[in-house]
Amino acid sequence: MHSQTQTIDLSGQWGFQTDVMDFRRGSLSPRYNHKLQETITLPGITDDHKIGYKVPYKYIDRLTRKYEYMGPAWYQRDIEIPKEWKGKRIFMYFERTHWLSSIYVDTKEVSKIDYISVPHNHDLTEFVTPGKTHRFTVCIDNRFQYNTHKWNHAHTEFTQINWNGILGEIKLMAVDPVYIDDMQVYPNIADNSIKVKMQVNNYTNKDVTGTATFTINGQNYNLNKEIAVNGKDSIISFEDVIQLGKNIKLWDEFNPNVYKITCQLNTSVAKAKYQNEKSVDFGMREVKQGKNHVLVNNRPVHMRGTVENAVFPKTGYAPVDDAEWERILKIMKDYGMNHMRFHSWCPPAAAFRMADKLGIYFEVEMPMWGKDAEPDEARYNFFRREMRAILKEYGNHPSFVLYCNGNEITGNFDFIEELTATGREVDSRHLFSGSTARTRVKSDQYYVSQQTNKGPVKVYEGLPYTDWDRNKESDVDVPVISHESGQRCIYPDFREIDKYANSPVEARNFEVFRDMLEENGMLDQAHDFFKASGALTVVEYKAVIEALLRSSKSAGFQLLSINDFPGQGYAPVGILDPFWDSKGLVTAEKFRESCAPTVALLRYEKSSFFNNEVFTGKAEVYNFSNAAIKNAKIKWSLTDESGKTLKKGNLKTQNIGNDDVFPVGDFSIPLNGITSPQKLTVHLSVNDNVKNSWNIWVYPKNETLMTSTDDVLYTTVYDAKAKQQLAQGKKVVLLPMPNKVKGRKSTFHNHFWNPIMFAWPPMTIGCLIHDQEPVFDNFVTSYHTDWQWWDILENAKVIEMQDTPRELRPFLQVIDAYDSNKKLGIGFEANVNGGKLLVLAVDTQKKMDERPATRQLLESIDKYVKGDKFNPQVKVEESFIQSFLMK
Template sequence: MQIKHIVLSVLFLFFFSSWDSREKLVMNIAGEWTVQLDSTDIGLKNGWQNSSFKQLMKLPGTTDDAGLGVPNKLKPGLEKPQMSHLTRKNSYLGAAWYTREITIPKNWKGKEFILKLERVIWKTNVWIDGKELSFEQNSVVAPHYFDLTQYLTPGKTHRLTIRVDNRKQFEISDDNMAHSYTNHTQIIWNGIIGKMEIEASDAVRITNLQIKPDISSGSAKVSLTFNNKTNKSAKGILSISAVNKKSKISVETLQKEIQIKAGESVVEVDYNMGKDVKLWSEFSPELYELKAELKAGKKESNAAVDFGMRSFSRKGSVLTINNQPVFLRGTLECNIFPLTGHPPMDKEGWRKVFGTAKDWGLNHLRFHSWCPPQAAFEVADEMGFYLQVELPVWALEIGKDQKTTDFLYAEAQRMINEYGNHPSFCMWSMGNELQGDMTVLTKLMNSLKAKDDRHLYTTTSFTFEKGHGDWPEPKDDFFITQWTKKGWVRGQGVFNSESPTFNKDYVTSVEGMTVPVVTHEIGQYAVYPKLDEISKYTGVLEPINFKSVKEDLERKGLINKAADYTNASGKLAVILYKEEIERALKTAGISGFQLLDLHDFPGQGTALVGLLDAFWDSKGLISAEEFREFSAPVVPLLRFAKATYTNNETFTASLDVTNYSAAALKDQEIVWSINDGNAVLDSGSTKAGISVGYNHKVLDLNESLQKITKATKLTIKVSLKGTNYKNQWNIWVYPQKQTIDYGQVVYTRSLEEAYKLLNAGKKVLLNPDWKKIKGIEGKFVPVFWSPVHFPKQAGTMGVLCNPSHKALADFPTDMNTDWQWWDLNVNSTTLITDKIEGGNPIVEMVDNFANNRKLASLYEGSVKSGKLVIASFDLTTDLEKRPVAKQMLISVLKYMNSSSFNPEAIKNPDVLKSILADQKEKGKEDAKSIY
């Protein structure tokens, strides 16, 4: 009892020290509470509303923070429970009771009392001194508010009890994958996070303040909601003032006499922002603070909000900011915060997110199936980020349950009330990949448009619903998709099936589109886990998925390969992301892209698709500066036909420049060069005016390649002199007049013949028909999203080789896949070489991390007195039309005919019979088949 008395005394002092009466009368009720879990729902029956509990816990916080719930018992293993997502160290699902005593200041007499709990999952009930409030709160995106006026007495101490139930209340997601309610990234935590406070106010008060800017008139429509609990009409003086938060220049104050009806009422006022009003955009994120003050007799109330004078709109199929074209360079935020399992509720945490995104050239974030807290909007406002926010839903049966539909309407209204003023809140989607009754979504969207036209709206962020998803819904302001009825608008559908070309765009796919198109979740190229990331998980989540991969590699003796696997797969992802972005930029009618993702998504099958990890830290695959070469307000874009050439051809290209900066670039000097890594082979410059928007054919290049006498990688660089804007591309040039000299090497497609030749001491190049042998389909693109979530796909993650291996001396390559590998990769079958004892791979393929097999497409070894190279890509068909395959063959033969060819012995050569066994010829995997 004595300990309890001390604790309550400390809490009593804490309340008073955190109460600041100089502004609003607010009591901070954060601190230590007592807590009791109630998984069997016996609390109410047993009178817990009248009790305190033995277990202490800090709020804001979660039961995971406190180590409460069911401890994890999962051990590492490559099974779905371990690999599906990060693992909670302690899990709890059900009701939890939180209680403490509060003392109400004596000078709060005659006030109204409002309890605010900023963010909760999912339902809350409140008791004061054992008396239950007659209503509950149900929201996953907005604060829970409770009117405590009838229950609190100034000068007295009361017991405040809150019951939080984090069980699913409505069907807002399929398999709990919506990022508002999930264990895949954010966890289904129990607790309260963010602000916890009781505000005291007069009986006539401003309860909501909404501002609609009008840049054409230089004014703002101010809408004020009043709550008059005096039961009679009241006269009052309303004062409205604004100040630019950066310059501190004030706007003239407006005063107006108003009549405030009893109960709730709304008053609208037009407020002139003056002649020198500053507009908000990514280039000038000018913020104003607007204050509204009401004096009604002795009763006073005030409210203040930040807002921006901006118009985020569209002109036909082009998005605009303040009537200027804008291109969204975006990625997703899927509630990925591995240390806490929930989003930051302070600005510091969001500065890391937006600051990193901006450093990597982005200006846009999409919040996939959730709405962020206040702090996120505040930071985005300050930095000039365009946000797409979504209702907390990812469901496949929209409209089936009326209670869920009603909940979405209510959540939408709460989002307007809480976050609608933020200038960064530019776009609003009803949810992610929604399916079901699309008319229900259209009706919901139209109701929101009628209430709040400060944002652009779309029915859903893409959909697989039959008859939908390939063209906008009738009332969409913008359209998010991965394909249209005329074709793909992302590389997933073309990069593996079409030979590399850099003069293509998606103009045909969007022809006839009347609203702006934003490409949906482009990328999703899996990168092998970066295992040294494990030590960064010091919070409530354990990376058992990462540990499972690490243990598997250790067991197989491959742990020394882990870093190479990450680098090789990651650098392949880089080149694919670059081309994804550039194709979108090259397409008139596309107004932006949304990557999935710049950073890792450690859930939904461990989808490590990022160039950054889940902590927004770089993996070292490409620098932010290099990424900004193709993701920036101004991007030079080179159009050319292919990646590989012979030296009797001419390299022909044209330069386009996208300029979505704040102004045109007049008389801009453009500098270009072509180099081979050692010397500049050619260069030049020209001057041109770069207008805002898309600039086509600014420069033409026609360069003879005759001076290239050996296989060479060339780099074409373009820069805009006097700016930081530049870009570069690689091509590969091979001598056209080359003789294929087998020398001492015997070529065969038959394993049986190879055995005989090896027994006779021959050098053998075994090149079996790749269409008929066992193995994995050869692909240029890596695993899509996750080999755990999409297990049916052919799952490799790109080339891994040693560029200095003498077999590749005449085949210029890096350690990873680049565009010149396309022909070899798609015309191959990847061999599974686990069972080979001895020998060595020359060209490996990185396996997906759900299997971690030894894979290769070029393997060497000695058998008895003979020496062998196995090539599982096509080195025989139409070589004069396939210069890359011809060059690989030439390089391999030169090596095999040299004294350097002395491979390690294969101790069990008979195993090749099972590895190279015939199988029924399979067709190529279709890009849509993974779904």
């Protein structure tokens, strides 16, 4: 009996040469006619060897690749084909390459493959002679082979780079002429069986007889079955149902039971005997379309996910090793998520293996985006091949739950429907969708979007209250997942620059932003800007996620994203940096209070209160865990900033189901015992192990506001009286109406996505509160904005302050976009004409009886300016004051 598959590992040193002239296409003595004089180590990419154009630029809208190379590159090796391989099929296998790989044996082109998402497996049988040494010259061409969108994440320079090279396993393989080409496993959880669909390739041109012996192994599980195989066609297809028995276990996020099925094929052709073996991993998992949710094993799943945009600055390419994917997916799971969408690309096998192991649900896409559905038959055919290849290569993995063609597609949706319908027909183990966030097609089984025909399902930012959801908008004919939720921008952390020392890319844009900030006199505030804007983003993510958890008819959400997106303008929207390292903004434990299989939720109508009001909370429990909660003890409490419990109580002990969101009772807290302005925290717990909390602010009514005295003048206009007051060395509090102030719109939220790509006003990234200044002695605040600032900031105007002295820092400082870095403020103080001036560009007239936080800020300012601490030292010319006021 001939031995089965044999391999030669081809990793190591190869001959190498670039080809910017593209001699192959120009018929100008192509590289394969010569022995290549340079060398390169594979697996690897050209960037690892500093090959290409040494980039002198500092790209603003993305990380800068240190050495750019796009074009053909040639890799060469002389290999002796073992004489024992006579009669076998011989392949050269590249696990992942980018984009077109062509192989020349000696001086003849013999194979060409242009898949992006799956390995390239070149059949060289007819072109090599066992016992002979051949020169193999491989051309890798990373140029766009079709007119596809230049931002798709399989190729883009904006996240992973458009690398040239070969990654993962690189090997020469020999198999017997009767071998298993494909093995697909279709679980049936109703009767604990699997249907195995096999394709055997027969190159003998003769009748084949033999057996296929299946072995299934898992934890405490082993089963064997043998079936007969026979046929005479070049492709022999057969299938068989294997009963697995009662000891087989299901696969899901809570119980990721993975099994390995191995088929040993023993065949006879005339007097020759052949053997081949193939193994694949699978899980006993079925996915179906529910009314509002994806069903896994007939149970609703709520997708708590992030978008993976191929952000791998350490290497410049998606890792192909298990260890790195295990690290990434464990981090994601630590933050309470169970789902990852691969935006316009498909990950390598290691990602699927680790998701299988850890219980993560994947949505996989082709490298398809934007206008890729517009008519172009060559491009269409590429996508047709690519989709089938993805389903064949990765379809057995239980983690592969959802398939979508691509991102935000436009063009001919008849073609999108064709792809989607074909996918459903080819492989029923996944749910299929035509496109994210664009036109629906008939064959859609789920939909990822910002909007349905019933309204917006997107949640990009929070609100200062929680009694809202996206139920009505989500309740359509397919499960709806909220598209790219979150996206609140954080000021860059310039400390990250050093992390790129050994990467193929550098954060040179950070250097530009840093230098600009230094030129504008605020470099010493860089880290404060990062911390303050980052803290606000954490506040926003909590609100965004909880809104979607409250939405029981939502199928889930996909954050964009938990880690930074360093392209398309550079979008530092993550609580993790591009390396999947924590930014130090929030712990995984704290994040999980709002993002986990079981979360305590609370609906309430506002965050800021007068102390004669009553706080009312409506408690809910989001429970998409694997079990109901029996005899749940539900507790609530109110604590002050020191942690002292002011009030507490219990809701009715009750059973809480799972796979839904459950109201569990209401409670009210009179606030009349709060006599001083305070930040309080409302806590809710279930059986003491599920905990969540929300901050509220309580203020006295402060009946008397903005009362002038002989020493302090309150005014909304900078008139002769105000000037005279200052000239006399006295105090003026200028509270101009925002519509009378030149400047930018004020907003609570930090900028959406990033200010370079979406350059819409006001181009600001939250506020830095100088909370240690005495002006805030009677206004409870941290260094960053929280929901008590909502009313203040939504009724204010941002003053351009770049022309003031460098030492002047507004106490209420607005953080400008990092590609502008101007000094901005809503509140500041200065010495003007010998007098003491405090300016606050906040509306102090509109509905003041409904604005407790604004009233308290004015009260704090009043006590400050009427005390002896108000003594601004920085002198500002009167012309500056007049410059931002409308006449």
